[in-house]
Amino acid sequence: MQALTNRKQQVERKPMTVWEKLYLPSIFKGMGITFSHLFKKKPTINYPEEQRPFSSVFRGLHILNRDEEGREKCTACGLCALSCPAEAITMEAAERQPGEEHLYKEEKYAAKYEINMLRCIFCGLCEEACPKDAIYLSQTFAPANYGRKGFIYNKEDLLIPDPNTDPEGYEKAKGDIGKNIK
Amino acid sequence: MAEEKKLFKVTIDNITIEVEPGTSILQAARMIGGDIVPPTMCYYSKLKNTGGYCRTCMVKVAAGSTADPRPMPKLVASCRTNVMDGMIVENITNPAVLEARKGVVEFLLINHPLDCPVCDQAGECDLQDLSYAHGTEGSRFEFRKRTFERIDLGPYIQLHMTRCILCYRCVHTANQVAGQREHGVLDRGDHAQIATYIRESLDSEFIGNVIDVCPVGALTDRTFRFKNRVWFTKPVEAHRDCPTCKGKVRLWMRGDDVLRVTGRKDQWGEVEDWICNDCRFEKKKVSDWVIEGPTTVNRHSVISQGHYTGIKKPGETFEPLMHRKPKLLMDIHAVSNVNKVDLNNIPGPATGKTFNGDPLSMGNNPTDVKEGVGRNMAGTDSTNPDTP
Numbered sequence: 327m328q329a330l331t332n333r334k335q336q337v338e339r340k341p342m343t344v345w346e347k348l349y350l351p352s353i354f355k356g357m358g359i360t361f362s363h364l365f366k367k368k369p370t371i372n373y374p375e376e377q378r379p380f381s382s383v384f385r386g387l388h389i390l391n392r393d394e395e396g397r398e399k400c401t402a403c404g405l406c407a408l409s410c411p412a413e414a415i416t417m418e419a420a421e422r423q424p425g426e427e428h429l430y431k432e433e434k435y436a437a438k439y440e441i442n443m444l445r446c447i448f449c450g451l452c453e454e455a456c457p458k459d460a461i462y463l464s465q466t467f468a469p470a471n472y473g474r475k476g477f478i479y480n481k482e483d484l485l486i487p488d489p490n491t492d493p494e495g496y497e498k499a500k501g502d503i504g505k506n507i508k
Numbered sequence: 509m510a511e512e513k514k515l516f517k518v519t520i521d522n523i524t525i526e527v528e529p530g531t532s533i534l535q536a537a538r539m540i541g542g543d544i545v546p547p548t549m550c551y552y553s554k555l556k557n558t559g560g561y562c563r564t565c566m567v568k569v570a571a572g573s574t575a576d577p578r579p580m581p582k583l584v585a586s587c588r589t590n591v592m593d594g595m596i597v598e599n600i601t602n603p604a605v606l607e608a609r610k611g612v613v614e615f616l617l618i619n620h621p622l623d624c625p626v627c628d629q630a631g632e633c634d635l636q637d638l639s640y641a642h643g644t645e646g647s648r649f650e651f652r653k654r655t656f657e658r659i660d661l662g663p664y665i666q667l668h669m670t671r672c673i674l675c676y677r678c679v680h681t682a683n684q685v686a687g688q689r690e691h692g693v694l695d696r697g698d699h700a701q702i703a704t705y706i707r708e709s710l711d712s713e714f715i716g717n718v719i720d721v722c723p724v725g726a727l728t729d730r731t732f733r734f735k736n737r738v739w740f741t742k743p744v745e746a747h748r749d750c751p752t753c754k755g756k757v758r759l760w761m762r763g764d765d766v767l768r769v770t771g772r773k774d775q776w777g778e779v780e781d782w783i784c785n786d787c788r789f790e791k792k793k794v795s796d797w798v799i800e801g802p803t804t805v806n807r808h809s810v811i812s813q814g815h816y817t818g819i820k821k822p823g824e825t826f827e828p829l830m831h832r833k834p835k836l837l838m839d840i841h842a843v844s845n846v847n848k849v850d851l852n853n854i855p856g857p858a859t860g861k862t863f864n865g866d867p868l869s870m871g872n873n874p875t876d877v878k879e880g881v882g883r884n885m886a887g888t889d890s891t892n893p894d895t896p
Contacts, residue, residue, distance in 0.1 A: 403625030418851075420860055421859050440845065
């Protein structure tokens with residue numbers, strides 16, 4: 327059979343020599359490799375003080391987007407829930423009433439919006455399906471939690487901060503979504 | 509001896525069929541079935557005098573008849589043209605027909621708002637299907653679209669004139685099915701709109717059928733408004749003993765909730781039996797109905813999504829093995845905030861209040877035609893910036 331790599335070696339089943347039976351030389355050789363790593367560059371980082379940069383196409387925790395006037399973009403059309411292969415998204419729609427025009431962009435909005443992060447597989451199909459630019463996968467991931475309850479994210483957890491009242495939080499949450507598009 | 513009936517032989521896209529005299533090309537094509545059937549937006553076989561407005565069913569007649577085999581000079585509307593003996597019709601085999609249909613779709617979409625994410629008709633909308641199948645990717649129309657404020661026609665029906673393509677189906681339904689008509693097309697040209705005279709609401713017993721015949725989301729069910737998306741509800745055939753109509757309906761259910769009742773639509777999107785307002789709007793409990801079974805939905809329809817059939821759920825393995833109940837299980841219904849409010853209790857759209865403490869409050873339309881408020885009296889003009 328043809329070998330996959332050129333490093334293939336036949337296993338030798340000869341009895342060990344005296345030098346090999348001493349074991350100590352092999353132990354020192356192994357320890358030498360171990361201690362040599364002390365002087366190499368550390369590949370680990372001190373999370374959470376130090377954080378690795380994510381790739382610009384990283385698919386992390388969802389955010390529900392607002393427009394530049396701070397109105398929610400989501401119209402509860404249900405296409406994200408339809409496209410979701412894990413069936414993680416549920417929502418309930420409500421009609422925008424007169425006087426709520428500054429809160430919601432369209433005639434219909436999502437009164438309830440929930441993503442079950444335990445089910446979510448972060449495939450990004452909801453982002454692809456959204457016709458209103460309302461949902462994005464941001465460059466963070468869901469923080470660890472002791473209970474499962476904490477992974478049911480409702481609309482308040484997912485909504486991006488209002489750009490009018492909290493412009494810094496808005497920019498931070500948005501990251502470089504939509505900026506590195508070529 | 510009974511006289512032999514003369515049948516006309518007509519060839520549509522190289523398929524020959526013999527039909528009775530007086531059959532339209534469209535009906536002959538429907539007898540053949542399949543891909544060669546021209547799409548229709550305004551023609552409705554259950555109503556008289558429909559067809560001829562929308563021009564989506566245009567076909568090429570390559571030979572008029574055996575007696576006069578000259579081709580017809582222009583494309584003809586197949587719903588309004590009767591077959592002749594020896595007629596040769598080209599629909600999808602003729603690129604000119606497909607090109608013309610593309611143009612017709614672009615025309616129909618000129619004033620259509622394309623607010624499908626908001627519209628309740630999305631998923632079962634004829635215009636949506638048509639533009640996916642025959643339309644172009646973009647529109648070349650770069651002017652203001654005409655807009656109207658939405659109007660309640662009575663307590664049950666919502667008219668969203670912006671979405672209307674003026675197919676006149678609802679007008680014919682009101683004339684022929686409901687018996688009395690209080691709405692019609694007012695104004696003309698770009699200003700034309702389906703409207704009632706002020707303070708008139710539609711209150712015939714069968715007027716709810718205008719919702720079913722509407723090919724777009726212009727006439728929608730107010731009791732279903734924004735409750736759910738069509739494809740998340742499960743269609744079920746049901747019937748009841750109704751004194752006014754046959755009572756054969758299709759229920760759109762979610763769990764045990766009947767969210768919407770419509771007539772049963774056949775493969776051409778036409779209802780089999782007209783149903784009365786009582787069945788459509790008032791009977792929203794499972795106990796009102798005798799359920800016959802789930803509707804067979806076309807596999808390619810979005811409505812078939814998530815409607816699994818023949819599921820075999822695997823049994824729970826924990827208890828038989830461990831002889832105790834699992835200690836750390838999360839019931840999603842205990843955590844989730846969704847589905848806490850029974851939307852079936854309100855006969856209109858939910859609002860923010862409905863979910864925040866007042867489960868019986870619902871949205872009322874600011875433009876109520878009965879009060880005479882908000883009716884777009886000036887007409888709407890895409891060239892006039894002052895109109896809404």
